[in-house]
Amino acid sequence: MSRPGQRSTRLRHRPSRAIPALIAGTIILAAGVGLVWLSVTRLVSGSWPAVLQGPVDWLAGLAWNDPAVWQIGTAAIVAGVVLLLCAIIPGGFTALTIDSSGTGTRDAAPPAQEQETVMTRRAVAHLAKARCVQIDGVGSASATATTRRVHVNVTTSLHEPGDLRQRITDAVRARLEEAGLSPVPQVTATVRSRD
């Protein structure tokens, strides 16, 4: 499926939909294994397995307008829509871009014909959290990050947080800007007093 030595793919990409693919692949594999087992049993013993008797009798007596057919059809439509949505919906990017154009020397040629510098969402969240805990008044902090927003949840021992939220958002935004993220994600903060 991939040749060794081929060019690298972009680091900042959409989700690969591995989990829906694993689920679908497992179901398909299980169906194949089941069919193989049924047919091998038939060929070796001369008769289909007993577990098949009930479904065959049920299928023989099934009419098109039976409730079971409606249920199967509805389930198939729901499953088909879910699969299509998994395939069509792009999903959020896995990483944020860092603008590295101003980091090199002015007269030097670019080190590579194609450059890409990214920071994962998890790394951005870690950076934001680490900056938060350095701020006076912050007891503990946790952060989550998307490509557009970073949100930090802060616990403080101060009864009156005052301008703590503003100081947190300013400091985290400055840190992210200093790291070179472009565009800088919007920073929001929730401050909770620990009583």
Place this chain on the structure above:
Amino acid sequence: MRQNAGTLNRTWLAILGILVLAAGTALLLQASGTLQEFLNTAPAWQSVITGDLHAFLAPQGVAAVVLIIGLIIGVLGLLWIIAQIPRRNSAGAYRLHDDGSQGFTLCDPSVLAAAVEKQINTLPGVVTSAALLRGSANAPDLTLKVTVNDRADVRDVIRRIQTTTLPELSSALEAPLQSCRLQIDVSGRTQSTGTVVHSTGTVVY
């Protein structure tokens, strides 16, 4: 760093989705009798299976066909599951010789990658790094994953990599880098290089 099967997954999920959606829609149209009006199919009150199903399944040939279908389906499912394993797809040996008439010069890209990692690991703020070379000796393709401390100057690390490490690699290969992809990760750990000296608390005059 590693490459995954994003395009393959989305393609087959879309195909499966369309097939399952079409089958479900056809089933509901048939169950409601609508399909009979347009395509003259069997009436909704009729049995799904017309004829003797037991007699149809009796011949050994049917079991052989089911076996083949099961094998094909099973293999396709297994291949799709295996495709989810992220792959490095690193380059084979770099051929550094011109035409080979006076001998071959081969270089394992992992040697160059190790040298790049060793240099990057000495940079201030870098906790660890991983380098992967793809492409060929004339068009090298470098992917880097650098983990920095959460107090490190990220832009400085990037600048040092771009002004020192990458030009040196390009110089070693005598070819410009086709592409360079750098992923920055952040860790709470500190840099691991250097020697740890333990203090005994003894003062000597």
